[in-house]
Amino acid sequence: MGAGAADRRRPHAVTTGRPTRRAALAMIAPALVARAARAQPGYPSRPVRIVVPFPAGGGADLVARSVAEGLAAAMGQGFVVDNRPGGSGNIGTELVARAPADGYTLLLIGPNHVINPFLFGRVPFDPVADFRPVSLLTSASYVLVAGPALPEGGFKALVARARAEPGRVSYGSAGNGSAGHLGMELIKQSLGLDMVHVPYRGSSAMLTDLMGGRIVAGFDNILSAAPHIAAGRLRALAVSGRARAPALPEVPTIAESGLPGFDVTVWQGLLAPAGTDGAIIETLRDAVRAALLLPTLEARLASLGVEAIGSDPDGFGRFIAAELERWSEVVRRSGAKAD
Incomplete structure (x- = not known):
C-alpha cells in the first residue's frame, strides 16, 4: 500500500x-x-x-x-x-x-x-x-472508479452520496484486506463515512460488477482500469497518489478532491x-x-x-x-x- x-x-x-x-x-x-x-x-x-x-x-x-x-x-x-x-x-x-x-x-x-x-x-x-x-x-497510484450506479460527478459526488445514504453505498475490492479495501477504509475513517464493502476474488470480477451497476465504486490499478475508462464503461473519480498519474493526467488526486494529504x-x-x-x-x-x-x-x-x-x-x-x-x-x- x-x-x-x-x-x-x-x-x-x-x-x-x-x-x-x-x-x-x-x-x-x-x-x-x-x-x-x-x-x-x-x-x-x-x-x-x-x-x-x-x-x-x-x-x-x-x-x-x-x-x-x-x-x-x-x-x-x-x-x-x-x-x-x-x-x-x-x-x-x-x-x-x-x-x-x-x-x-x-x-x-x-x-x-x-x-x-x-x-x-x-x-x-x-x-x-x-x-x-x-x-x-x-x-x-490506484484509481478510484465508478460505474453507472454513480452516473455523474467525481470524488465529491461519491462522498456526498455516502453521507446522504449511510450504510447503503457499496464499494468493491479485489479481496478482504486488499489495497482497494484498505484504501477505501482509510477514506471512510478520514471522512467519517458509512459504506458497505463488497470483497471479490480479484479485481476482474469486481470491475465486471462495477460496470454492471451492482456496486457503486472501487479502487483498481490504473493499468487494468484504463481500457474501461477509455471506452466509457467506467469513470475515473480520482487517483490515490500525492501527484496526478501520467497515464491519467486529467484525473485529480483524492488530496485535490477534498481529502488533503491523502497518499x-x-x-x-x-x-x-x-x-x-x-x-x-x-x-x-x-x-x-x-x-x-x-x-x-x-x-x-x-x-x-x-x-x-x-x-x-x-x-x-x-x-x-x-x-x-x-x-x-x-x-x-x-x-x-x-x-
Whole structure:
C-alpha cells in the first residue's frame, strides 16, 4: 500500500526529467557499479535469486522481472526471479527470512509486507527484524472508479452520496484486506463515512460488477482500469497518489478532491535476510540506482504504469516502519481479517 500519509516523507526519488537531465543521470550509472564493486569485491559471483511471493504474471512479478533484467545489465551477473506464491505473500516471505544471509537470496516486497502482520494476527516472520532493507524500487497510484450506479460527478459526488445514504453505498475490492479495501477504509475513517464493502476474488470480477451497476465504486490499478475508462464503461473519480498519474493526467488526486494529504500507492522494494553484510547491501543499493537509470528499464516500468523511485537502505527502513504504523491502525479500526 501507500507511499505516504501527510506527515511522512518519501525516500529520495530517482525521477525522470528532460532528456538532457536523463542522459546526465545515465552517465552516473557506470560510476555507481564501479563503486559497488569496490564495496564488495567479487560479489555477485553467481546468479542472485529474487523471490516474488506472488504468482507469475501479476504486477509484482512484472516489476521484479523488469528490475532483475536491469540489475543483470548493471552488474554483469544473472538475477533470477523465483515465484513462491501462497498465504497472501507469507510463504515466500518466510522463505527469504530463513535463507542464508549471503546476498544471493533477495525478497521483492509490496504493501502486503506491512499489512499482513495485522491482517493475519500472526505471521511466521518479523517484517522488520528478519530483514535488511536494500531499496524502494517503484510506486504507482490506484484509481478510484465508478460505474453507472454513480452516473455523474467525481470524488465529491461519491462522498456526498455516502453521507446522504449511510450504510447503503457499496464499494468493491479485489479481496478482504486488499489495497482497494484498505484504501477505501482509510477514506471512510478520514471522512467519517458509512459504506458497505463488497470483497471479490480479484479485481476482474469486481470491475465486471462495477460496470454492471451492482456496486457503486472501487479502487483498481490504473493499468487494468484504463481500457474501461477509455471506452466509457467506467469513470475515473480520482487517483490515490500525492501527484496526478501520467497515464491519467486529467484525473485529480483524492488530496485535490477534498481529502488533503491523502497518499496511497502500490509500491515494490527489495529486502535481504537479516545479517547480510553491509558491504553487500551497499553493492545492491548502488546496482539498483544504476539499473533504474537505464532508459530501457525506465521505459518498461512506464509501460507498466509505475514510476522508478530508488532509495537508500536507511530511508527504505524508515518508510517500512511508517507504513507498518499507519496500516496497523487502519486494519484495527476496519476490523479486517484474512479470509
